[in-house]
Amino acid sequence: MDQRDVDAAVAEMLQVLSPHTAEDWTVPAGPLEWTCWQTAAHIGHDLLAYAGQLAAQPADAYLPFDLNVRPTASPAEVLQAITACGGLLSSALAAASPTLRAWHWGPCDPEGFAAMGVAETLLHTHDITRGLSVDWLPPAPLSAAVLNRLFPAAPPGDPTQVLLWCTGRGELDGFPRQTSWRWEAARSDSSS
Secondary structure, three states: OOHHHHHHHHHHHHHHHHHHOOOOOOOEOOOOOOEHHHHHHHHHHHHHHHHHHHHHOOOOOOOOOOOOOOOOOOHHHHHHHHHHHHHHHHHHHHHOOOOOOEEOOOEEOHHHHHHHHHHHHHHHHHHHHHHOOOOOOOOHHHHHHHHHHHOOOOOOOOHHHHHHHHOOOOOEOOEOOOOOOOOOOEOOOOOO
């Protein structure tokens, strides 16, 4: 995965959420305790954090900064902030050598940061659409790429449904519902 996947995920998010910015974003985002607004701000935070990790290449921790979205920001303004943070991650990925490693609970390659950026964008967009009662599912190609990179032990099946199941957001025939989960972004070797 790379910057093109991050750009595609952010474009997908904008396409599905932009028509709904006049709605009430103070409602819970699907199953989350966060509101739709807070969940959207969280997407921006994660995209910025991943960009920062790639730029600074810390070996043992996340950088000591956070994205502060003004509480008065409208949903449309929060989407603009996410777009900016997605652009920063995309730029950091485009500039990163494939051999670069930065900390995410261990050494993580640029592909891992791209996959996490796509996952955070798609999964939390799904949470927001559930909160706003918008019928939408993450696209299968991006879901499959995220599964391939972050969930190597995922069961076979429709990639979107499997991704939602892997992250505790859905049911999957023949498997118990996930109540806790973790993706595998860090890699101790240089393979991708």
